[in-house]
Amino acid sequence: MLHIIGAGSLGLLWAARLQLGGIACRLILRNSNRQEQWLRNGGILAFNDGATVHTLQLATETPDAPTPIRHLIVATKAYAALPAVESVRHRLQQGAELFLLQNGLGSQQAIADAFPECRVYCISITDGAWRPSEHELTWAGRGHNTIGPLHPATPQPTWLSSLPDSISTSWRTDILPVLWRKLAVNCAINPFTLIYDCRNGDVPERADGWLDQCITELEQLLARQGFDTDLAEQIQAVILATANNSSSTRQDLHARRRTELDYILGYACRAAREADLPTPALDQLLEQARETLQQHQLPAD
Ligand code: NAD
Ligand code: KPL
Numbered sequence: 001m002l003h004i005i006g007a008g009s010l011g012l013l014w015a016a017r018l019q020l021g022g023i024a025c026r027l028i029l030r031n032s033n034r035q036e037q038w039l040r041n042g043g044i045l046a047f048n049d050g051a052t053v054h055t056l057q058l059a060t061e062t063p064d065a066p067t068p069i070r071h072l073i074v075a076t077k078a079y080a081a082l083p084a085v086e087s088v089r090h091r092l093q094q095g096a097e098l099f100l101l102q103n104g105l106g107s108q109q110a111i112a113d114a115f116p117e118c119r120v121y122c123i124s125i126t127d128g129a130w131r132p133s134e135h136e137l138t139w140a141g142r143g144h145n146t147i148g149p150l151h152p153a154t155p156q157p158t159w160l161s162s163l164p165d166s167i168s169t170s171w172r173t174d175i176l177p178v179l180w181r182k183l184a185v186n187c188a189i190n191p192f193t194l195i196y197d198c199r200n201g202d203v204p205e206r207a208d209g210w211l212d213q214c215i216t217e218l219e220q221l222l223a224r225q226g227f228d229t230d231l232a233e234q235i236q237a238v239i240l241a242t243a244n245n246s247s248s249t250r251q252d253l254h255a256r257r258r259t260e261l262d263y264i265l266g267y268a269c270r271a272a273r274e275a276d277l278p279t280p281a282l283d284q285l286l287e288q289a290r291e292t293l294q295q296h297q298l299p300a301d
Contacts, residue, residue, distance in 0.1 A: 003028055004073040005084045007038065007060070009129040010101055011075030012137045014167070015058050016047040021164025026059045026067075028088060035062055041135055048138045049166075063087040071097045071159070074111070078102040078263035079301075082110050092118060097157055099147070101125050103248065104263030105183055112150050120150040121157070124178045144168045148175025177227045181234070184218040186264045187282065188235045189242075190249035191289040194259070197250065201243025204236075213281035221268060224275045253296060261289055262301035 002018060002025040004011045011027060018025045029035045038060055047054045061067075069091045076084045081102050085092075094117060100108045101123040112120040126143030145167060147160065152173050163169060172178055188211065189200055196206040204211055219229040252259040265286045272279040290300040 001026065001067075002071045002073060003069045003088075004075055005063075005088065006075035006080070007034075008075060008077075009131055009137065010125065010127070011073070012045060012047070012058075012131070013127060013129040013139060014073055014075060016045060016049075016054065016056055016137060017164060017166045019056055019058060020047075020054060021166060023162070023164065024059075026061050026065075028063055028065075029060050030063075030087075032062055035060055038134075044135060046136045048136070050139055050142065063091075065091070067091070068093045069096055071099070071157070073099045073101065075101055077258070078104050078107040078260045079258060081107040082114060085111055085115065089115075095119060097121060099123055100150075101145075102260075102263065103182070103186065104260050104267055105179055106263045106267045108150055108179075119154050119157075121147055121154070122150055122175045122179055123147050124175065124182055142168075144170065146170055146172050146175065146178050148172040148178070150175070176225075180222060180225055180227055181231075183264055183268060184222060184231055185235055185238050186247075186249075187218055187268050187285075188214055188231075189239060190247040191261065191265050191285050193247040193250040194253055194261070195285075195288045195292045197253070199243065199250075200239050200245050200247055203239055210281060210285070214285060217272070217277075217279040217282050218268065220277060221272050221275070221279065224277055225271070253293075253298070256296070256298065258299045259293065261286075261293070265289060266301060 004015050004025055005028040007027050007029055015025055015027050029038055043057055045056045045058055047056055069088055070093050074081050097119045099121045108122050124146040128141030129139050131137055147169055156171055189203055192203045192207045198206055215232050219231050223229045249259045269282055269286050293300045
Protein backbone atom coordinates (compact mmCIF):
# COMPACT_ATOMS: atom_id res chain seq x y z
CA MET A 1 0.00 0.00 0.00
CA LEU A 2 1.31 3.42 -1.01
CA HIS A 3 0.29 6.64 0.71
CA ILE A 4 0.37 10.05 -0.96
CA ILE A 5 0.18 13.24 1.08
CA GLY A 6 -0.96 16.33 -0.84
CA ALA A 7 -3.95 16.07 -3.19
CA GLY A 8 -2.83 18.79 -5.59
CA SER A 9 -1.81 18.44 -9.23
CA LEU A 10 1.07 16.00 -8.80
CA GLY A 11 -0.41 14.07 -5.88
CA LEU A 12 -3.57 13.42 -7.90
CA LEU A 13 -1.51 12.58 -10.99
CA TRP A 14 0.35 9.89 -9.05
CA ALA A 15 -2.83 8.62 -7.38
CA ALA A 16 -4.74 8.43 -10.68
CA ARG A 17 -1.99 6.58 -12.54
CA LEU A 18 -1.41 4.16 -9.64
CA GLN A 19 -5.11 3.39 -9.37
CA LEU A 20 -5.45 2.87 -13.13
CA GLY A 21 -2.37 0.62 -12.96
CA GLY A 22 -3.97 -1.51 -10.25
CA ILE A 23 -1.70 -0.39 -7.40
CA ALA A 24 -3.40 0.32 -4.09
CA CYS A 25 -2.83 3.81 -2.76
CA ARG A 26 -4.47 6.21 -0.33
CA LEU A 27 -4.45 9.99 -0.51
CA ILE A 28 -3.89 11.80 2.78
CA LEU A 29 -5.81 15.08 2.93
CA ARG A 30 -4.83 17.79 5.40
CA ASN A 31 -7.79 17.38 7.81
CA SER A 32 -11.42 16.26 8.07
CA ASN A 33 -12.70 19.56 6.58
CA ARG A 34 -10.65 18.96 3.45
CA GLN A 35 -11.86 15.37 3.32
CA GLU A 36 -15.52 16.43 3.65
CA GLN A 37 -14.98 18.99 0.90
CA TRP A 38 -13.35 16.34 -1.31
CA LEU A 39 -16.17 13.84 -0.71
CA ARG A 40 -18.90 16.35 -1.56
CA ASN A 41 -19.14 15.06 -5.14
CA GLY A 42 -18.66 11.46 -4.06
CA GLY A 43 -14.87 11.81 -4.11
CA ILE A 44 -14.78 11.52 -7.90
CA LEU A 45 -11.82 12.73 -9.95
CA ALA A 46 -12.12 13.36 -13.69
CA PHE A 47 -8.61 12.56 -14.93
CA ASN A 48 -7.79 13.74 -18.43
CA ASP A 49 -4.67 11.89 -19.54
CA GLY A 50 -4.56 13.71 -22.89
CA ALA A 51 -6.44 10.96 -24.75
CA THR A 52 -9.20 9.84 -22.38
CA VAL A 53 -11.09 11.30 -19.43
CA HIS A 54 -11.14 8.65 -16.69
CA THR A 55 -13.66 8.85 -13.86
CA LEU A 56 -11.96 7.64 -10.71
CA GLN A 57 -12.95 7.29 -7.10
CA LEU A 58 -9.81 7.73 -5.05
CA ALA A 59 -9.40 6.41 -1.52
CA THR A 60 -8.78 9.27 0.91
CA GLU A 61 -7.98 9.58 4.59
CA THR A 62 -6.73 12.14 7.11
CA PRO A 63 -3.40 12.21 8.97
CA ASP A 64 -5.01 10.62 12.03
CA ALA A 65 -6.11 7.42 10.21
CA PRO A 66 -4.93 4.34 12.16
CA THR A 67 -2.99 2.41 9.49
CA PRO A 68 0.82 2.49 9.53
CA ILE A 69 2.69 4.05 6.60
CA ARG A 70 5.50 2.19 4.85
CA HIS A 71 5.84 4.16 1.58
CA LEU A 72 4.88 7.85 1.48
CA ILE A 73 4.90 10.07 -1.60
CA VAL A 74 5.08 13.68 -0.45
CA ALA A 75 3.30 15.78 -3.07
CA THR A 76 3.07 19.21 -1.46
CA LYS A 77 4.88 22.42 -2.39
CA ALA A 78 8.42 22.65 -0.98
CA TYR A 79 7.47 24.95 1.93
CA ALA A 80 4.69 22.58 3.06
CA ALA A 81 6.63 19.31 2.79
CA LEU A 82 8.16 19.13 6.27
CA PRO A 83 4.92 20.02 8.13
CA ALA A 84 3.07 17.47 5.97
CA VAL A 85 5.44 14.63 6.92
CA GLU A 86 5.36 15.81 10.56
CA SER A 87 1.57 15.44 10.51
CA VAL A 88 1.92 11.66 9.94
CA ARG A 89 5.10 11.11 11.99
CA HIS A 90 3.23 8.88 14.47
CA ARG A 91 2.19 6.53 11.63
CA LEU A 92 5.58 6.07 9.94
CA GLN A 93 7.00 2.58 10.32
CA GLN A 94 10.66 2.12 11.24
CA GLY A 95 12.62 2.49 7.99
CA ALA A 96 9.64 3.98 6.13
CA GLU A 97 10.40 5.26 2.65
CA LEU A 98 9.70 8.92 1.86
CA PHE A 99 9.52 9.99 -1.79
CA LEU A 100 9.93 13.74 -2.18
CA LEU A 101 8.93 15.33 -5.47
CA GLN A 102 9.37 18.99 -4.55
CA ASN A 103 11.02 21.47 -6.89
CA GLY A 104 14.21 23.13 -5.73
CA LEU A 105 16.36 22.09 -2.81
CA GLY A 106 16.29 22.53 0.95
CA SER A 107 13.00 20.84 1.80
CA GLN A 108 14.50 17.39 1.10
CA GLN A 109 17.45 17.93 3.45
CA ALA A 110 15.15 19.36 6.16
CA ILE A 111 13.00 16.21 6.02
CA ALA A 112 16.02 13.88 6.05
CA ASP A 113 17.34 15.71 9.14
CA ALA A 114 13.98 15.52 10.92
CA PHE A 115 13.39 11.83 10.03
CA PRO A 116 16.78 10.09 10.35
CA GLU A 117 15.07 6.71 10.78
CA CYS A 118 13.40 6.99 7.33
CA ARG A 119 14.82 6.33 3.87
CA VAL A 120 14.59 9.51 1.85
CA TYR A 121 14.30 9.48 -1.95
CA CYS A 122 13.98 12.47 -4.27
CA ILE A 123 12.12 12.54 -7.56
CA SER A 124 12.90 15.05 -10.29
CA ILE A 125 9.76 15.29 -12.40
CA THR A 126 9.24 16.66 -15.89
CA ASP A 127 5.49 15.90 -16.10
CA GLY A 128 3.13 18.84 -16.29
CA ALA A 129 -0.24 18.61 -14.54
CA TRP A 130 -2.87 21.13 -13.48
CA ARG A 131 -6.36 21.21 -12.06
CA PRO A 132 -9.06 23.06 -14.01
CA SER A 133 -11.22 22.61 -10.88
CA GLU A 134 -10.95 20.79 -7.58
CA HIS A 135 -12.18 17.45 -8.99
CA GLU A 136 -10.56 17.66 -12.41
CA LEU A 137 -6.98 16.90 -13.33
CA THR A 138 -5.31 17.47 -16.68
CA TRP A 139 -2.05 15.71 -17.51
CA ALA A 140 -0.78 18.45 -19.79
CA GLY A 141 2.69 17.15 -20.51
CA ARG A 142 3.90 13.56 -20.26
CA GLY A 143 7.30 13.55 -18.66
CA HIS A 144 9.73 11.43 -16.75
CA ASN A 145 10.57 10.74 -13.10
CA THR A 146 14.22 10.47 -12.16
CA ILE A 147 14.38 8.85 -8.73
CA GLY A 148 17.32 8.54 -6.39
CA PRO A 149 18.28 8.46 -2.72
CA LEU A 150 19.27 11.67 -0.96
CA HIS A 151 22.11 9.66 0.64
CA PRO A 152 23.72 7.47 -2.05
CA ALA A 153 24.08 4.40 0.22
CA THR A 154 20.28 4.06 0.61
CA PRO A 155 19.14 0.96 -1.32
CA GLN A 156 16.79 1.05 -4.31
CA PRO A 157 13.20 0.20 -3.33
CA THR A 158 12.23 -3.06 -5.03
CA TRP A 159 8.59 -2.04 -5.61
CA LEU A 160 9.62 0.73 -8.05
CA SER A 161 9.89 -1.91 -10.78
CA SER A 162 6.16 -2.68 -10.39
CA LEU A 163 5.03 0.87 -11.17
CA PRO A 164 2.65 1.04 -14.16
CA ASP A 165 4.05 1.97 -17.60
CA SER A 166 2.22 5.31 -17.38
CA ILE A 167 4.76 6.38 -14.71
CA SER A 168 8.00 6.58 -16.61
CA THR A 169 10.93 6.29 -14.18
CA SER A 170 14.65 5.84 -14.07
CA TRP A 171 16.90 5.27 -11.09
CA ARG A 172 19.95 7.44 -10.30
CA THR A 173 22.16 6.68 -7.31
CA ASP A 174 23.45 10.26 -7.63
CA ILE A 175 20.25 12.30 -7.72
CA LEU A 176 21.80 15.53 -6.37
CA PRO A 177 23.39 16.62 -9.68
CA VAL A 178 19.98 16.16 -11.34
CA LEU A 179 18.24 18.28 -8.69
CA TRP A 180 20.97 20.93 -8.81
CA ARG A 181 20.77 21.22 -12.59
CA LYS A 182 17.00 21.62 -12.50
CA LEU A 183 17.40 24.18 -9.72
CA ALA A 184 19.95 26.11 -11.81
CA VAL A 185 17.62 26.15 -14.83
CA ASN A 186 14.76 27.36 -12.64
CA CYS A 187 17.03 30.05 -11.10
CA ALA A 188 17.80 31.40 -14.56
CA ILE A 189 14.19 31.53 -15.72
CA ASN A 190 11.57 31.67 -12.94
CA PRO A 191 12.68 34.80 -11.00
CA PHE A 192 12.97 36.82 -14.24
CA THR A 193 9.45 35.80 -15.27
CA LEU A 194 8.34 37.05 -11.86
CA ILE A 195 10.00 40.45 -11.91
CA TYR A 196 9.17 41.20 -15.56
CA ASP A 197 5.83 39.36 -15.38
CA CYS A 198 6.68 37.73 -18.70
CA ARG A 199 6.56 34.35 -20.40
CA ASN A 200 9.64 32.12 -20.39
CA GLY A 201 10.44 32.98 -24.02
CA ASP A 202 10.68 36.70 -23.23
CA VAL A 203 13.35 36.28 -20.54
CA PRO A 204 16.49 36.60 -22.76
CA GLU A 205 15.30 39.90 -24.27
CA ARG A 206 14.00 41.37 -21.00
CA ALA A 207 16.95 40.30 -18.84
CA ASP A 208 19.65 40.67 -21.51
CA GLY A 209 23.20 40.75 -20.03
CA TRP A 210 21.86 40.13 -16.51
CA LEU A 211 20.74 36.63 -17.59
CA ASP A 212 24.23 35.87 -18.95
CA GLN A 213 25.81 37.02 -15.67
CA CYS A 214 23.42 34.81 -13.73
CA ILE A 215 24.23 31.80 -15.92
CA THR A 216 27.96 32.36 -15.39
CA GLU A 217 27.45 32.53 -11.61
CA LEU A 218 25.24 29.42 -11.67
CA GLU A 219 27.94 27.54 -13.60
CA GLN A 220 30.50 28.61 -10.97
CA LEU A 221 28.16 27.45 -8.24
CA LEU A 222 27.64 24.04 -9.90
CA ALA A 223 31.42 23.69 -10.27
CA ARG A 224 31.82 24.37 -6.51
CA GLN A 225 29.37 21.53 -5.83
CA GLY A 226 31.50 19.28 -8.05
CA PHE A 227 28.97 19.00 -10.89
CA ASP A 228 29.09 19.52 -14.68
CA THR A 229 28.84 23.19 -15.50
CA ASP A 230 27.80 23.59 -19.15
CA LEU A 231 24.47 25.22 -18.41
CA ALA A 232 24.01 27.92 -21.02
CA GLU A 233 22.92 25.60 -23.82
CA GLN A 234 20.45 23.74 -21.61
CA ILE A 235 18.91 26.97 -20.36
CA GLN A 236 18.50 28.32 -23.89
CA ALA A 237 16.93 24.99 -24.94
CA VAL A 238 14.43 25.06 -22.03
CA ILE A 239 13.55 28.70 -22.77
CA LEU A 240 12.93 27.80 -26.41
CA ALA A 241 10.93 24.65 -25.62
CA THR A 242 8.75 26.45 -23.05
CA ALA A 243 8.71 29.89 -24.73
CA ASN A 244 4.93 30.30 -24.51
CA ASN A 245 4.68 28.99 -20.95
CA SER A 246 4.30 30.90 -17.75
CA SER A 247 6.83 29.55 -15.27
CA SER A 248 5.46 27.90 -12.13
CA THR A 249 6.59 30.97 -10.17
CA ARG A 250 4.68 33.36 -12.43
CA GLN A 251 1.64 31.08 -12.24
CA ASP A 252 1.85 31.25 -8.44
CA LEU A 253 2.08 35.05 -8.64
CA HIS A 254 -1.03 35.27 -10.82
CA ALA A 255 -2.92 32.84 -8.60
CA ARG A 256 -1.76 34.84 -5.52
CA ARG A 257 -0.13 31.73 -4.04
CA ARG A 258 3.12 31.56 -2.11
CA THR A 259 5.98 30.78 -4.51
CA GLU A 260 8.85 28.30 -4.07
CA LEU A 261 11.43 31.09 -4.62
CA ASP A 262 13.22 30.40 -1.34
CA TYR A 263 13.81 26.75 -2.37
CA ILE A 264 15.07 27.75 -5.81
CA LEU A 265 17.01 31.02 -5.99
CA GLY A 266 17.07 31.48 -2.20
CA TYR A 267 18.75 28.08 -1.83
CA ALA A 268 21.28 28.85 -4.59
CA CYS A 269 22.27 32.19 -3.01
CA ARG A 270 22.65 30.60 0.44
CA ALA A 271 24.79 27.79 -1.04
CA ALA A 272 27.00 30.37 -2.78
CA ARG A 273 27.48 32.27 0.50
CA GLU A 274 28.39 29.04 2.30
CA ALA A 275 30.96 28.33 -0.43
CA ASP A 276 32.37 31.90 -0.20
CA LEU A 277 31.44 32.39 -3.84
CA PRO A 278 30.41 35.94 -4.78
CA THR A 279 27.21 35.90 -6.85
CA PRO A 280 26.21 39.58 -7.21
CA ALA A 281 23.91 39.05 -10.20
CA LEU A 282 21.99 36.22 -8.48
CA ASP A 283 21.81 38.19 -5.20
CA GLN A 284 20.34 41.18 -7.04
CA LEU A 285 17.86 38.88 -8.79
CA LEU A 286 16.77 37.45 -5.44
CA GLU A 287 16.40 40.91 -3.95
CA GLN A 288 14.28 42.13 -6.86
CA ALA A 289 12.18 38.98 -6.90
CA ARG A 290 11.46 39.42 -3.18
CA GLU A 291 10.56 43.09 -3.75
CA THR A 292 8.14 42.04 -6.49
CA LEU A 293 6.48 39.55 -4.17
CA GLN A 294 6.20 42.17 -1.43
CA GLN A 295 4.64 44.62 -3.88
CA HIS A 296 2.01 41.96 -4.57
CA GLN A 297 1.59 41.35 -0.84
CA LEU A 298 2.79 37.78 -1.16
CA PRO A 299 5.27 36.06 1.18
CA ALA A 300 8.77 37.09 0.06
CA ASP A 301 10.28 33.65 0.68
P1 NAD B 1 -0.29 21.86 -5.59
O1 NAD B 1 -0.32 23.16 -4.86
O2 NAD B 1 -1.21 21.62 -6.73
O3 NAD B 1 -0.53 20.67 -4.56
C1 NAD B 1 -0.03 20.64 -3.26
C2 NAD B 1 -1.12 20.05 -2.39
O4 NAD B 1 -0.59 19.75 -1.11
C3 NAD B 1 -2.30 21.03 -2.16
O5 NAD B 1 -3.51 20.35 -2.47
C4 NAD B 1 -2.22 21.33 -0.66
O6 NAD B 1 -3.48 21.57 -0.06
C5 NAD B 1 -1.61 20.04 -0.16
N1 NAD B 1 -1.01 20.15 1.17
C6 NAD B 1 -0.20 21.12 1.67
N2 NAD B 1 0.12 20.87 2.94
C7 NAD B 1 -0.49 19.70 3.27
C8 NAD B 1 -0.55 18.92 4.45
N3 NAD B 1 0.08 19.29 5.56
N4 NAD B 1 -1.28 17.78 4.44
C9 NAD B 1 -1.95 17.39 3.34
N5 NAD B 1 -1.94 18.09 2.17
C10 NAD B 1 -1.20 19.22 2.14
O7 NAD B 1 1.22 21.64 -6.05
P2 NAD B 1 1.76 20.74 -7.26
O8 NAD B 1 1.63 21.50 -8.54
O9 NAD B 1 1.18 19.38 -7.17
O10 NAD B 1 3.31 20.71 -6.92
C11 NAD B 1 3.86 19.90 -5.88
C12 NAD B 1 5.38 19.96 -6.04
O11 NAD B 1 5.74 19.35 -7.29
C13 NAD B 1 5.95 21.39 -6.09
O12 NAD B 1 7.18 21.42 -5.46
C14 NAD B 1 6.09 21.65 -7.58
O13 NAD B 1 7.08 22.61 -7.87
C15 NAD B 1 6.51 20.27 -8.08
N6 NAD B 1 6.20 20.03 -9.49
C16 NAD B 1 4.93 20.27 -9.97
C17 NAD B 1 4.67 19.98 -11.31
C18 NAD B 1 3.28 20.18 -11.90
O14 NAD B 1 3.10 20.00 -13.10
N7 NAD B 1 2.27 20.54 -11.13
C19 NAD B 1 5.68 19.47 -12.15
C20 NAD B 1 6.94 19.23 -11.61
C21 NAD B 1 7.19 19.51 -10.28
O1 KPL C 1 10.32 24.13 -14.40
C1 KPL C 1 9.89 25.17 -14.87
C2 KPL C 1 8.98 25.98 -14.01
O2 KPL C 1 8.20 26.77 -14.53
O3 KPL C 1 9.07 25.81 -12.77
C3 KPL C 1 10.33 25.65 -16.23
C4 KPL C 1 11.35 24.66 -16.78
C5 KPL C 1 10.92 27.01 -16.13
C6 KPL C 1 9.20 25.62 -17.24
O4 KPL C 1 8.26 26.62 -17.05
